[in-house]
Amino acid sequence: MAEATPKTNRAGLTLADYKGGKSTLCAGCGHNAISERILDAMYELGVKPERVAKLSGIGCSSKSPAYFMSRSHSFNALHGRMPSVATGALLANRTLLALGVSGDGDTASIGIGQFVHLVRRNLPMVYIIEDNGVYGLTKGQFSATADLGSTLKNGVVNELPPIDTCLLAIQLGATYVGRSFSGDKKQLSAMLKGAVSHRGTAMLDVISPCVAFNDHEGSTKSYAYTKDHDEPVHELSFVPSFEDIGIEYDPGTVMDVRLHDGSRLQLHKLEESYDPRDKLRAVTRILESQASGEVLTGVLYVNTEAPTFHDLLGVTEDPLCTLPQEKVRPPKSVLDEVMRSLG
Numbered sequence: 538m539a540e541a542t543p544k545t546n547r548a549g550l551t552l553a554d555y556k557g558g559k560s561t562l563c564a565g566c567g568h569n570a571i572s573e574r575i576l577d578a579m580y581e582l583g584v585k586p587e588r589v590a591k592l593s594g595i596g597c598s599s600k601s602p603a604y605f606m607s608r609s610h611s612f613n614a615l616h617g618r619m620p621s622v623a624t625g626a627l628l629a630n631r632t633l634l635a636l637g638v639s640g641d642g643d644t645a646s647i648g649i650g651q652f653v654h655l656v657r658r659n660l661p662m663v664y665i666i667e668d669n670g671v672y673g674l675t676k677g678q679f680s681a682t683a684d685l686g687s688t689l690k691n692g693v694v695n696e697l698p699p700i701d702t703c704l705l706a707i708q709l710g711a712t713y714v715g716r717s718f719s720g721d722k723k724q725l726s727a728m729l730k731g732a733v734s735h736r737g738t739a740m741l742d743v744i745s746p747c748v749a750f751n752d753h754e755g756s757t758k759s760y761a762y763t764k765d766h767d768e769p770v771h772e773l774s775f776v777p778s779f780e781d782i783g784i785e786y787d788p789g790t791v792m793d794v795r796l797h798d799g800s801r802l803q804l805h806k807l808e809e810s811y812d813p814r815d816k817l818r819a820v821t822r823i824l825e826s827q828a829s830g831e832v833l834t835g836v837l838y839v840n841t842e843a844p845t846f847h848d849l850l851g852v853t854e855d856p857l858c859t860l861p862q863e864k865v866r867p868p869k870s871v872l873d874e875v876m877r878s879l880g
């Protein structure tokens with residue numbers, strides 16, 4: 538019998554074209570589930586792997602880009618230094634789809650200085666934090682996102698307040714900010730697809746339990762805690778620009794956010810008043826969720842109007858890395874004129 542032809546996406550590629558190396562992370566690690574969601578989202582959107590630049594720092598999370606999309610560009614930077622590499626790559630070639638994968642330690646501890654500047658520049662990229670509240674790779678010390686009063690396996694109590702990366706990102710200028718859970722396949726898939734279609738910094742903080750060091754009672758980043766305290770602000774569907782938009786919905790309960798490439802994020806509101814375009818409301822809801830110990834999930838904030846770093850710098854549409862010498866180097870006559878004006 539003839540073998541069935543594998544299914545292909547809009548780019549004519551099969552799911553196998555999006556695969557990476559075999560994961561060396563622990564079985565059950567939340568990071569593995571996130572890699573699968575990324576792979577599926579890129580396949581379903583028909584993104585060509587060669588257009589993607591995977592960028593990461595150091596940590597179990599930062600290793601994970603090796604486990605999907607082998608055909609993409611990839612740069613495993615120094616601990617906490619992925620944002621500066623991403624900034625350089627995107628300025629040299631604005632046509633790249635930059636996908637940053639970082640950890641809570643990589644971003645909120647050692648890398649916080651670089652992260653805040655990436656966000657305030659609204660650098661157009663997807664920035665995922667695989668958030669387990671610990672430094673998994675170095676055997677489970679608390680990171681800066683660990684909740685006050687949460688405990689390590691050996692009973693040590695965290696006495697420092699956490700940094701909420703979503704709150705920080707919204708305040709500093711990120712234009713697509715969400716929180717999800719590695720175990721919520723449907724929500725995370727829709728949020729990832731929306732992030733890929735957004736133009737600006739799309740930051741997703743994904744609670745991703747570390748089964749080796751932070752999945753016990755007393756942890757607020759465990760599977761059990763996140764499942765019990767997950768409070769979605771809406772149910773999400775993503776409608777790509779290339780799909781027929783004949784979906785029926787009740788306008789009173791669904792909010793439509795149109796993204797830059799014409800795709801749409803449909804927010805089936807669980808709370809009538811939640812509008813992710815309202816920055817003040819987003820900040821208030823996050824602060825309220827902190828006070829009540831809930832894990833607020835969903836797309837918390839979207840702004841499709843703000844200029845990106847490329848807009849602010851007036852970067853040419855043609856990628857800088859493709860410009861010939863004649864275009865990037867002023868002729869001698871211009872340099873002579875500059876020298877004369879200084880004389």
Ligand SMILES: Cc1ncc(C[n+]2csc(CCOP(=O)(O)OP(=O)(O)O)c2C)c(N)n1
Binds near residue numbers: 616644667672747
């Ligand atoms: C400059 C520097 N300091 C410290 C380390 C040691 N180190 C490696 S990974 C890591 C923390 C990783 O934590 P996180 O980003 O949360 O990733 P996870 O392993 O939890 O996914 C640390 C402290 C390092 N590699 N480089």
Ligand code: SF4
Binds near residue numbers: 597669674750
């Ligand atoms: S140590 Fe934790 S974060 Fe690292 S691979 Fe294992 S479960 Fe994942």
Ligand SMILES: [Mg+2]
Binds near residue numbers: 668
């Ligand atoms: Mg971590």
